[in-house]
Amino acid sequence: MATPTNSSQPRIALVGTGGTIAGAGRPSDAGASAAYQSAVVSTSDLLAGVPGLAALARLQAEQLFQIDSADFTDTRLLQLARRVAELCARDDVDGVVVAHGTDTMEESAYFLHLTVRSGKPIVLTGSMRPGTALAADGPANLLHAVAVAAHPSSSGRGVLVVMNEQIHSARDVAKVHSMRLDAFASPHGALGLVVEGAPRWYRALTRxxxxxxxxxxxxxxxxxxxGVVSSHGNMRRESYDAWVAVGARAIVHAGFGGGTVPEYLKPVFRELCARGTHIVRCSRVGAGPVIRNASFDDDACGSVVADxxxxxxxxxxxxxxxxxxxxxxxLQAVFDRY
Incomplete structure (x- = not known):
């Protein structure tokens, strides 16, 4: 669906994938923010529910998926990236907005950030509440995402996530709360804010x-x-062996603190690396670097640290x-660069 607007406006493609922003509560749960069904409202209807969009851009909408973002697989992620790349390559598209569920938004954003070779603005947004909830956040988030994608200053900044009036880099952003509207945060801070309907920038990305x-x-x-294995007390090697058995080429060890490896897993990691399965050490805490050889001899093991x-x-x-x-x-050189 295209929205007729001024021909001099930026041309923004809106790609719908489902999620809470496309969700609706059951009649018996009117106004609820937690009890709802995701991915039931079409992308065209999302556009129609935010009249202010027409003043910002010429919009064309398409429904790529209609799923809960928990149902994103690598196959779907590749499909999303290919479609966004196709749209960015078109002369009649100045930017792309992806309406996405919040559970895996940070993953899709980061993948697009690394694989779509375009300087045009690519912005992901979603909502923490369905459109039928009291004080639903989806309409404002969509309005702000389009405003950012349509603004010339957004070009060349990589893939962005716009939520709750904040503009985050896909490299840093993560969902850090299950319900609040300010559920997304970046350990190094947001790149900027949406102020009076336009982006205002405060830092830039160097990676x-x-x-x-x-x-x-x-x-x-x-x-x-x-694969990914998260640390906890009393871990067992079988979690790692299971990933090897299904063909994992690498396993991310989400370690305690600075990527700590329990003493009883150290010989397991050395064995797996020797057999050709890469171990990537990162932290389960969500912020801060993992330092090579600081708490584990990565050089001797042949493991990788994720910064x-x-x-x-x-x-x-x-x-x-x-x-x-x-x-x-x-692999280590890649993690050091990105």
Missing amino acids: PHTMQSEFDIGAIDALPLV DQNPPRARLLAALALTLTQEAAG
Whole structure:
């Protein structure tokens, strides 16, 4: 669906994938913010519910998926990235907004950030409450996402996530609360804010992305399997062996604190690395770097450290890195750059 507007306005493609922003409560739960069904409102209806969008851009909407974002798989993630890349390559598209569920929004945003080689604004947004809830946040988030995507200052900043009037980089952002409207945060701070309907920037990103990235969605047919194991007391090696048994090429160890490895797992990691399964150490706490050789002899083991990438992003970066190299040193170099 295209919205007729002024021909001089930016042309923004809106890609719907479902999620809470496309959710609605049951009649018996009118006004509820937690009891609802996600992915039932079409992208066209989302546009119709925010009249102010027509003043910002010429909009074209399409429904790529209609799913809960928990149902995103690597196959769907590749499909999303290919479609966004196709839209960015078109002369009649100046920017792309993706309406996405919040549960895996940070993962999709980061993957697009690394694989879509375009300087055009790419913005993801969603909502913590369905449109039928009291004080639903979806309409304002969508309005702000379009405002950011349509603004010329947003170009070349990598993929952005706009939620609750904040503009986050896909490299850093994570969902940090299950229900609050300010559920998304970045450990290094937001890039900027949406102020009076326009982006206001306060910092810039220095790590490579989009146009500077060595990954290209046009050259990626499939992602190597990478598993994640989260640390807890009384861990067992069987969790790691299970990933190896199903063909994982790497396993992200979401360790305590600074990526700590329990003493009883250290020989397991050495064995797995020797057998050709990469171990990537990161932290389960959600912020702060993991330092190579600080609490574990990564050089002797042949393991990789993820710097400050959280477990979901470490999984994606490891998978992308494995499309380029099979060597631990090569994987480490990728994590050091990104």
